[in-house]
Each structure stands twice: as structure tokens, then as C-alpha cells.
Amino acid sequence: xxxQLWVIILIGAGTYLLRAGSLVLGSRVRWSESTKKWLSFVxxxxxxxxxxxxLLLQEGKWxxxxxxxxxxxxxxxxxxxxxxRRLLLTVAAGVVFYAGFHALFx
Amino acid sequence: MNRLNRSxxxxxxxxxxxxxxxxMLAYFPLSMTYGVLATAGGLHEGIAxxxxxxxxxxxxxxxxxxxxxxxxxxxTIVSTLLxxxxxxxxxxxxxxxxxxxxxxxxxxxxAIGLTDEGFAVISxxxxxxxxxxxxxxxxFALAIYxxxxxGTAAGTGLGSFVTAxxxxxxxxxxxxxxxxxxxxxxxTLPYLAAAGCGAVLATLAGMLQLxxxxxxxxxxxxxxxxxxxxxxxxxxxxxxxxxxxxxRTMR
Numbered sequence: 001x002x003x004q005l006w007v008i009i010l011i012g013a014g015t016y017l018l019r020a021g022s023l024v025l026g027s028r029v030r031w032s033e034s035t036k037k038w039l040s041f042v043x044x045x046x047x048x049x050x051x052x053x054x055l056l057l058q059e060g061k062w063x064x065x066x067x068x069x070x071x072x073x074x075x076x077x078x079x080x081x082x083x084x085r086r087l088l089l090t091v092a093a094g095v096v097f098y099a100g101f102h103a104l105f106x
Numbered sequence: 107m108n109r110l111n112r113s114x115x116x117x118x119x120x121x122x123x124x125x126x127x128x129x130m131l132a133y134f135p136l137s138m139t140y141g142v143l144a145t146a147g148g149l150h151e152g153i154a155x156x157x158x159x160x161x162x163x164x165x166x167x168x169x170x171x172x173x174x175x176x177x178x179x180x181x182t183i184v185s186t187l188l189x190x191x192x193x194x195x196x197x198x199x200x201x202x203x204x205x206x207x208x209x210x211x212x213x214x215x216x217a218i219g220l221t222d223e224g225f226a227v228i229s230x231x232x233x234x235x236x237x238x239x240x241x242x243x244x245x246f247a248l249a250i251y252x253x254x255x256x257g258t259a260a261g262t263g264l265g266s267f268v269t270a271x272x273x274x275x276x277x278x279x280x281x282x283x284x285x286x287x288x289x290x291x292x293x294t295l296p297y298l299a300a301a302g303c304g305a306v307l308a309t310l311a312g313m314l315q316l317x318x319x320x321x322x323x324x325x326x327x328x329x330x331x332x333x334x335x336x337x338x339x340x341x342x343x344x345x346x347x348x349x350x351x352x353x354r355t356m357r
Contacts, residue, residue, distance in 0.1 A: 003180055004153060010184045011170065012160035015191040020217035022195040026202020027213060038333045042200045043229040044297045045304035045328025047288045049321050050222060052305030053312040054281045060315050070278060077282050081289035090289070091128040094282025099275045 069105050073098035115241045122245035125231070128286075129223045130253035132279035133164075137254045139273065140167055141261020147175055151262040158258035162251055163221060166190055193321045197225040204232045205243075212240045219247025222321065223280065230287040296339070300332030 031039065055070050056063060065071065077094035084090060137158060144154035149171070161167055166187045173183045197220050205213050219228070224247060232238050288301055304324035311320025 001150060001153070004149065004174065005156075007170070007180050007183050008153065008157045008160060011166060011187045011191075012157070012162075014184070014188045015161055015163055015166060015194065016217065018188075018191050019194045019198055019220040020214050022198025023202050023205065023217045023220065024198075024210070024213050026199040027205045027208065029202070031203060036203065037336070038329055039200045039203070040233050041296065041300045041329035041332035041336075042196060042325055043226070043233050044288060044291060045300040045332060046196070046222075046321060046325045047226055047230070047284050047291075048301030048304030048328055049308035049324030050226060051281055051284045051288070051301075052309040052324070053320065054284070056309050057312045060312055062313060070281060073278060074281060074285060077285050078289065081286045085290045087128060087283070087286045087290065088124060090286035091131075091279055091282045094285070095275060095278050098278035098282075102275060 067105070069101040070098065072101045072105075118239050118242040119245045122242045123249055125227050126246045126249035126253075128279055128283045129227065129250045131276060132223070132283065133250060133253045134257040134260075135273035135276045136164060137257025138261035140164070140171070141258040141263075143168075143171055143261075144258075145262045147171055149174065154262045155255070155259050158255050162218065162254055163191065164254075165222070190319075193222075193325065194220055196322065196325050197229070200229055201225065201232065201238075204238045208240055212244065216240070216243045216247055218251055219243065221250070223283070224250055226284060226287055230291055233291060294336070296332040296336035299335050300328040302328075303331045304328035 055074055056068070063071075073094060076097050077090060080093045081090040140158070141154055144157070145151055149157075157167055157170070161170075169187060169190065170183065173186070178186075198217070201220065205216065208216075228238065228243060228246065291297060304327070306324075307327055308320035308324035311323055
């Protein structure tokens, strides 16, 4: 138990220091225009990197497209998102779509 | 402080809670699952809750359970998970410039909210040209943090008062949130190419069981590709292009 506690303390401290350290340093450094422009593309790139595995993989394995109810639900969700540009509406509609596809295909 | 400022602050807090709500809805059952799995795996209840309070990183905590179960050496666990957390450096470096005028102590408080999902929302707001105020960011960070801790506590203590069925349906809140953020951002070829590249690389990395490396590789390569395409395009179209369009909003 003591070992587990120490492992948790070290990971938590390390994670927080990485978050806070880079945030504080990042706020002090004067980035060049080109770097700023590059940094503005980190956000969509990370969004894509979060979405891809969530929709396509389950525990690191490819989900066959015909059985992938998340992917099915993602299509109408994208349409709502594109059309409405509303965060909460899109999330609510997406969850309803997913519940529907999940009930239909299991 | 005058009345105008105070009502602004109330608006900021409302906006923060509205932005945090999808994440809170997604975090709660996820974190509850963590609590249930942790205690089922033999972790003391108090330690399970403490790990959510102290670490606040879903990816790291679930991997931690797996590594405790496989009895990995403590040094291996710590070094692997800190490697996984290196992706936060990318997030911090991206968000830092938007907080340049903040008081130092507030930056340290805001850092709590720099999870994958938190970064996704806040950086999308910032890239759209919204000014990120401390009242907004810190409210947002504490709201998602609270949901995460409460979820673990519920999972370890009361078993499950969210049914398995409901928890399963709510797992879609996260991909839906990311889709909404992507569609609410810029809809230009460079942005979409950055997202596509990130998605492909992270999926490949996931299939190779590389975990958090996919987010770093996808983030770095996607940003570079997006940046390159946008540079080529602006060179071709017109050499001097006015930047930024604060008209775009996302509600």
C-alpha cells in the first residue's frame, strides 16, 4: 500500500509540474510569429488525435466499420455541429443519436 | 470593482460552466468506472479517491490500474506514465501565451484544468480570438476537476447509481464534444488537414498500443502539416494577408 501511495504521489506531482511548468514558461516566452502560427494548429491536430482512436478503436483494436455504432452516430453529430456551431446542442444530439444506434445494433 | 466588471465576471462564470458541462457529464461516469475498477482491483478506497484528487488524468489513472494489476516495477510505472504526461507540455506551451497578462498564482491554479479535454475546449475558445479571463478558465478548471473527483468517490463508495446502460451512452459525450469543437473552429483546409493528420497518426499509434505517444505525434505532425499548407496557400494567394477574424464565435 505504501508503494502504491508513493507511485501515485510521484505521478501526480510530475503531471502537475509538467502542466504548470509549461503553462508558466509558455506565458513568458516571446514566441515568433511563425511559432505562434504553428501553435494555432496544435488545437485542431490534438482534437483530431483525440477523436480518431475514440471513434475507431476499442482497447487498441480496430472496430469493424459495420459494427461501429459510435462511427454511425458521429455522422449525424457532425452534420448538427457543422450546421449549428453549438457545443451543448451538438453533445446532447450526439448522445441521443448514439443511444439510438446503440439500441438498434447493440 | 464597478458594476460592469462584476456582471462581466458573472457572464464569464456562466459561460465557463456551460463549456464545462459536456465534460462534466462525460467525466462523471468515466471516473465512476475508475473508482469501481480501482476498488475491484484491490486499491484501498481512500487511495483511489486520493489518486483522482492528486493526479486528475484519466489516461494516466486507468493505465496505472493496469500496471498495478500486472505488478509492474514502481520505477517502470512512474517513468512510463510521466512519458505519457509529456503531451501536457505541448498543451501548456500552446495555452501559455494567452495567459501572459495573468497574475502568477492564477496560472498555477489554471494548470489543474489542463487535461486533454480541458485543453481541447479552452484552446478552441482561444484560437477563435476570445480573450481567456481568469474567472472563466479557473471556474471551468474547478468544475471539471470537481466532477472527476466526485465520480471516483461515487464509484468507490456507492457502487453504481448510474446504470451501466446510461454510462455506455454517455461515453459518446466526449467524441461529440470534440466534433463540436472542430466544427465550431476554423473550417479551412489547413485546420481540417491538421485534424485529419492527427486522427490518422493517433489511430495508428493506438493500434500499436503506444497510448499517449499518439497524441504527441498526432499533435506535432498535424500542427506542422496545417502550418505548412497555410503558408503555401497564403504565399500563393496574396503575400500580405490580414490575420485573424474575431467575428467568428461559438455558442
